[in-house]
Amino acid sequence: MSERFLWHRLRRRRGTTAAVALLALVVLLAFAAPILPLPDPGSPAPTRAGRGPSPRWTVGTAEDRALAAQDRPLAGAVRDALFGQHELAGACGTDALGRDVLARLVWGGRVSLLVGLVATLVSVLIGVGWGLVAGYVGGRTDAVLMRVVDLLYAVPLLFLVILVVALLREHAARLAALGITREVVLYAVIGAVSWLTMARIVRGQVLSLREREFVAAARALGCGDVHIMLRHVLPHLTGIVCVYLTLTVPRVMLFEAFLSFLGLGVEAPGVSWGILASEGLEQLTVVSTSWWLIVFPGLALLLTLTALNALGDALRDALDPRGSRFA
Amino acid sequence: MRLAVSRAGWAALVLLVVVTLSFALVRSLPGGPFDEQRALDPVIRANLMAAYDLDAPLPAQYGRYVLGLLHGDFGPSLRYRDYSVGQILAESLPISALLGTLALVIALVAGLAAGALAAARRGSWLDTVVMGAATAGIALPNFVLAGVLVLLFSFHWRLFPVAGWGSPAQLVLPSLALGLPFAASIARLFRAGLLESFGEDWIRTARAKGRSPSGVLWGHAARVALLPVVSYTGPAAAGILSGSLVVERVFAISGMGSHFVDSAFNADYNLALGVVIVYTALVSALNLLADLAYGLLDPRIEAP
Numbered sequence: 228m229s230e231r232f233l234w235h236r237l238r239r240r241r242g243t244t245a246a247v248a249l250l251a252l253v254v255l256l257a258f259a260a261p262i263l264p265l266p267d268p269g270s271p272a273p274t275r276a277g278r279g280p281s282p283r284w285t286v287g288t289a290e291d292r293a294l295a296a297q298d299r300p301l302a303g304a305v306r307d308a309l310f311g312q313h314e315l316a317g318a319c320g321t322d323a324l325g326r327d328v329l330a331r332l333v334w335g336g337r338v339s340l341l342v343g344l345v346a347t348l349v350s351v352l353i354g355v356g357w358g359l360v361a362g363y364v365g366g367r368t369d370a371v372l373m374r375v376v377d378l379l380y381a382v383p384l385l386f387l388v389i390l391v392v393a394l395l396r397e398h399a400a401r402l403a404a405l406g407i408t409r410e411v412v413l414y415a416v417i418g419a420v421s422w423l424t425m426a427r428i429v430r431g432q433v434l435s436l437r438e439r440e441f442v443a444a445a446r447a448l449g450c451g452d453v454h455i456m457l458r459h460v461l462p463h464l465t466g467i468v469c470v471y472l473t474l475t476v477p478r479v480m481l482f483e484a485f486l487s488f489l490g491l492g493v494e495a496p497g498v499s500w501g502i503l504a505s506e507g508l509e510q511l512t513v514v515s516t517s518w519w520l521i522v523f524p525g526l527a528l529l530l531t532l533t534a535l536n537a538l539g540d541a542l543r544d545a546l547d548p549r550g551s552r553f554a
Numbered sequence: 555m556r557l558a559v560s561r562a563g564w565a566a567l568v569l570l571v572v573v574t575l576s577f578a579l580v581r582s583l584p585g586g587p588f589d590e591q592r593a594l595d596p597v598i599r600a601n602l603m604a605a606y607d608l609d610a611p612l613p614a615q616y617g618r619y620v621l622g623l624l625h626g627d628f629g630p631s632l633r634y635r636d637y638s639v640g641q642i643l644a645e646s647l648p649i650s651a652l653l654g655t656l657a658l659v660i661a662l663v664a665g666l667a668a669g670a671l672a673a674a675r676r677g678s679w680l681d682t683v684v685m686g687a688a689t690a691g692i693a694l695p696n697f698v699l700a701g702v703l704v705l706l707f708s709f710h711w712r713l714f715p716v717a718g719w720g721s722p723a724q725l726v727l728p729s730l731a732l733g734l735p736f737a738a739s740i741a742r743l744f745r746a747g748l749l750e751s752f753g754e755d756w757i758r759t760a761r762a763k764g765r766s767p768s769g770v771l772w773g774h775a776a777r778v779a780l781l782p783v784v785s786y787t788g789p790a791a792a793g794i795l796s797g798s799l800v801v802e803r804v805f806a807i808s809g810m811g812s813h814f815v816d817s818a819f820n821a822d823y824n825l826a827l828g829v830v831i832v833y834t835a836l837v838s839a840l841n842l843l844a845d846l847a848y849g850l851l852d853p854r855i856e857a858p
Contacts, residue, residue: 381565381568381838381841382834383572383837386796386829387579389818390576390818390826393819394580394821477693484697488697489799489800489803501695504695504697504698504701505697507701508697508700511701511704511705511709521702522702525694525702528698529690529693529698532694533689533690533693536689
């Protein structure tokens with residue numbers, strides 16, 4: 228269906244436009260993080276520790292400038308050209324070590340979104356491949372493949388994943404020598420947990436697509452099965468894959484936050500929203516409650532994931548041939 | 555009856571697969587429960603491994619483990635040297651079970667109430683607020699929710715204790731933190747189901763015969779709208795059990811979840827496997843119950 232029509236159908240649900248706008252903003256901020264006028268997210272500054280939200284447009288310290296320029300000379304140059312030496316400090320407060328919360332949110336967003344995207348892609352690859360083969364080949368293969376999916380559904384993959392990640396942490400050095408960094412393990416493991424629903428959905432779709440005339444025509448013309456699967460059936464799956472991709476990213480990001488809370492996610496000094504939220508929780512004591520350390524990361528997660536869910540629901544309704552009447 | 559038996563058989567198969575998979579996974583990974591900071595003398599290490607049966611070939615270990623399971627013996631804990639896994643599980647399972655049950659009750663009660671309210675007042679601001687809260691509820695990690703609850707109800711308004719387990723007051727916040735995200739999903743499902751059944755003929759007949767709107771909702775529409783909620787109870791229970799990993803840490807509750815996390819970090823194979831098995835058994839039982847309930851609720855499905 229044409230883009231204009233799809234957009235019109237998407238807008239029928241309340242809040243879709245807001246969701247898309249919010250997501251665009253989040254992605255833009257995450258992408259543009261190196262050129263934004265923010266303090267360095269990782270360098271501790273004990274003199275500024277523990278302050279609540281108090282935005283100030285100040286001149287950055289010399290150490291901050293040096294750190295920023297180190298890894299990304301081009302971005303550093305752009306930032307200097309745009310904003311000079313100024314930076315927006317303390318907009319969301321600082322944490323116990325004096326690191327700026329807004330800067331950590333923006334840079335953490337980069338990591339969280341990246342993990343979300345890559346892990347979702349992993350799960351899409353596995354799920355679509357599995358479902359495509361099962362649905363197209365049919366018969367015994369289909370039965371076996373789907374039985375495996377049913378079995379894996381019942382297995383507590385979450386627990387096994389936690390076990391695997393925890394036990395692998397001990398041997399990070401040995402794995403790194405093989406080129407398997409902790410991030411790669413994270414992507415693979417998170418993706419491996421989330422592909423089951425995609426496989427089921429894709430298989431259902433392929434089962435009905437298989438009976439269409441274009442498949443019979445392709446076969447009559449002498450196309451091989453693999454060719455038909457990849458070149459003819461697969462493009463028709465993009466709609467439904469998009470819907471479930473949009474709905475899987477929030478689940479994956481929640482899982483990453485979960486793992487980070489347990490200490491199994493992204494490693495320090497890296498920062499992600501999950502790490503920020505768990506840090507915020509850790510410092511919650513009766514004596515001093517730095518509410519901004521938990522509220523802002525929580526809001527970031529809440530708004531982004533809600534927007535993704537809203538977009539996914541809207542896409543699902545827009546592509547549903549019956550047309551949902553209940554927004 | 556046949557359905558119940560076949561489901562039970564399936565559950566047994568799942569359990570076997572889980573045991574095998576977890577066992578293989580855990581024993582195939584490098585490292586072990588005795589790789590502590592201080593390197594052990596090789597003779598001592600060998601003795602320890604032999605004492606805990608870790609030096610036999612893997613298939614033999616597996617066979618011994620399964621045999622033990624059939625007798626209800628989960629083996630000794632590799633970390634807590636004086637305890638068997640069975641003892642630790644017996645101590646912590648009731649705690650987790652109580653927490654999980656409370657969370658499930660909260661999820662069902664709050665979810666059904668919110669969903670019914672939103673459906674009955676569809677299109678009004680109440681509907682928007684409730685559904686907005688529900689959409690937010692499924693997007694928030696439960697430890698963030700726990701943190702916010704503690705911030706508000708323990709620190710700001712000193713209503714509930716911060717952590718721990720034992721008094722009724724300490725039950726409230728953890729159950730809320732665990733159950734509310736699932737209440738959100740249940741609210742959404744129930745509302746959608748209610749709205750869909752409102753358009754059906756039998757609802758119109760009931761109204762025409764003079765039943766009150768709430769009577770129609772709860773007496774007629776709810777029976778159909780409950781079906782997706784019942785299907786969701788299985789995954790919800792599984793989610794509650796896995797969510798407890800984090801909530802138990804936040805509130806310092808020594809249930810099965812916190813034992814599992816500790817055992818993962820300590821490479822205490824037996825305890826980790828024990829928790830996974832108990833977890834799988836619980837979830838399978840709940841799924842079976844949910845299936846039976848579904849069959850009972852929907853007259854179009856034959857009785858099992």
